[in-house]
Amino acid sequence: MITTVTLNPAIDKTITVENFRLNSVNRTGNVYEDIGGKGINVSKVLNLLGERNVSLGFIGERNYSFAQTLIKKQNIISDFILVDAYTRINTKIIDPVNKTTTDINEAGFSVQSIQVEQMKLLIKTYSKSSEFVVFSGSVCQGISHDDFKEMLSLAQDSKLVLDADREILKIGLTCSPYLIKPNIHELEDLLGKKLNNTNDVIDSSKELIERYGITFVLVSLGEEGSILVSKNVVLKANSLKVDVKSTVGAGDSMLAGFLYGLSKNMSLEDALKYASCCGGFAVSGESLSEFRSKNIIDYLNNISVEILN
Numbered sequence: 001m002i003t004t005v006t007l008n009p010a011i012d013k014t015i016t017v018e019n020f021r022l023n024s025v026n027r028t029g030n031v032y033e034d035i036g037g038k039g040i041n042v043s044k045v046l047n048l049l050g051e052r053n054v055s056l057g058f059i060g061e062r063n064y065s066f067a068q069t070l071i072k073k074q075n076i077i078s079d080f081i082l083v084d085a086y087t088r089i090n091t092k093i094i095d096p097v098n099k100t101t102t103d104i105n106e107a108g109f110s111v112q113s114i115q116v117e118q119m120k121l122l123i124k125t126y127s128k129s130s131e132f133v134v135f136s137g138s139v140c141q142g143i144s145h146d147d148f149k150e151m152l153s154l155a156q157d158s159k160l161v162l163d164a165d166r167e168i169l170k171i172g173l174t175c176s177p178y179l180i181k182p183n184i185h186e187l188e189d190l191l192g193k194k195l196n197n198t199n200d201v202i203d204s205s206k207e208l209i210e211r212y213g214i215t216f217v218l219v220s221l222g223e224e225g226s227i228l229v230s231k232n233v234v235l236k237a238n239s240l241k242v243d244v245k246s247t248v249g250a251g252d253s254m255l256a257g258f259l260y261g262l263s264k265n266m267s268l269e270d271a272l273k274y275a276s277c278c279g280g281f282a283v284s285g286e287s288l289s290e291f292r293s294k295n296i297i298d299y300l301n302n303i304s305v306e307i308l309n
Contacts, residue, residue, distance in 0.1 A: 002046055002259060003130040003158070005123065005151075006039030006057035008108045008140040009080075010090040011067060020095040020102065035070035036090060038136030038163060041249045044074050045256035045278055049296070051263055054079060054130075056122050058111055058140060060087035079126070081118050085109035110141035120147075124154040132178070132259055134161040136252065138168065145171050152177070159215075163255055165189065176213035181255050183220045198227065198236065202308065205229035218258060220251050220279065227308075228258075228272050234309035237272045240280025240302060254279035257296070273303040 016029035043055040059067055059080040067087050071078055088106035095101075111119075127133050133155035139148055148168065152160060152175040159178035162169065165186040172180070187204065188195050195201050205217035209231055217229045225238040257278030261271025277296045 001130045002051060002053040002132045002134065002263065003123075003126045004039035004043045004046075004053060004055050004134045004136065006037035006055065006137060007119070007135075007143060007148075008088075008138045009035070009037035009040060009057050009059060009067075010088045010105070010108070011063070011070065012036035012090050012092060014092045014094060016094050016096060018095060018097045020093055020098070020100065033070065035067060035074060035076070038252050039134055040076065041252035042134055042136055042163075042256045042259075043076050045253045046260060047075055049256070049260045049278075051260050053077070054126060056080070056119070056126060058083050058109070058115065058119070060085045060109055062086045079122060081111075081115050081122070083109050083111055083115060108138075108140045112142060116143055116147050120151055120154055123151050124157075127155040127157040130158040131263060132161050133158045134163065134255070134259070135172065136163040136255070138164070148172075149175060161255070161259065163251065173208065173212045173214075178214070179216040179218060180208075180214060181218045181220070181251065181258075183251060184222070187219055198308070201227055202229055202234055206231070218255070218275070220254055226254065226272065226276060226279075228268060230268075232309075233268060233307070235268060235272055236306045236308055237276045238304055240276055240299060250279045253281065269305040269307075270300075272305055273300045276303045 012034050014032045017026045018029060020026055039057065040055055043053050046053045055076050055078045057080050059082060061082045061084050063086050088108040090106060091104040093102040135152065149171050152172055160175060161179045162172040162177040163181045164172060166189065169190055182190065184195060191204055195204060201219055205219065206229060208214055208217060215230060219227045223239055225236060228235040254275045258271050258275035261274040274296060277299045
């Protein structure tokens with residue numbers, strides 16, 4: 001089983017606006033609402049691949065009825081802690097003409113100390129029966145850095161996976177996660193330097209592996225594919241060639257595909273192919289209903305994996 005943890009969930013409201021303009025009246029096209037947050041996104045794709053998982057997190061009580069409707073729509077098995085607040089709404093404006101995505105993200109609610117302690121207990125409990133515990137995204141107000149570090153440490157009965165940035169990523173590294181999944185910009189921000197080529201990415205990833213005892217660093221490179229780095233193996237995969245409509249959820253889908261491959265005891269090459277295929281489906285704007293194992297298999301031959309080390 002895989003457990004995902006989303007400490008700052010959201011209701012994602014995606015609006016399509018052709019030729020979106022600032023300081024002007026814009027007419028909307030499609031409007032779509034879904035339960036979101038990076039860990040929840042991972043759970044959604046794992047569900048559609050047929051991988052058993054549970055989603056942990058906080059959820060706002062004041063608009064819980066609507067959020068619960070969205071959760072049930074995605075068939076997500078969840079164990080959420082209620083907070084006396086509204087779950088934040090993140091608005092994404094997609095302009096298909098100019099191929100841009102504009103994010104307007106609310107800060108989210110604040111949790112109390114008793115709720116933080118309840119979350120720690122949930123993480124400790126589920127980690128005992130999970131192969132992977134995935135911490136994805138930002139942390140809501142009310143969770144200190146020490147709290148977050150303790151949450152990570154309580155997941156050590158499983159393989160700890162971290163998909164975060166900035167201070168949260170820095171804190172997480174000290175807990176020696178099994179896998180981290182930064183994109184190239186998050187990795188550069190972490191290291192405080194520009195990574196100009198593939199060798200820079202590999203060398204920097206190996207330094208992190210050596211320093212923090214990480215098993216895998218999976219770096220998404222956007223249109224240029226992805227690089228998987230371990231102590232002894234480096235693999236590079238191309239991206240799935242699709243018409244990019246939106247980058248929303250691409251990294252989360254990629255991570256879900258890779259974890260699915262690992263959970264099925266696939267080779268690293270095949271797991272990375274699954275990751276690339278899932279990421280490609282996400283940016284193509286295809287319905288999440290297309291995330292089926294049998295559909296992904298049809299596209300695996302379009303992904304090439306090169307052994308760099």
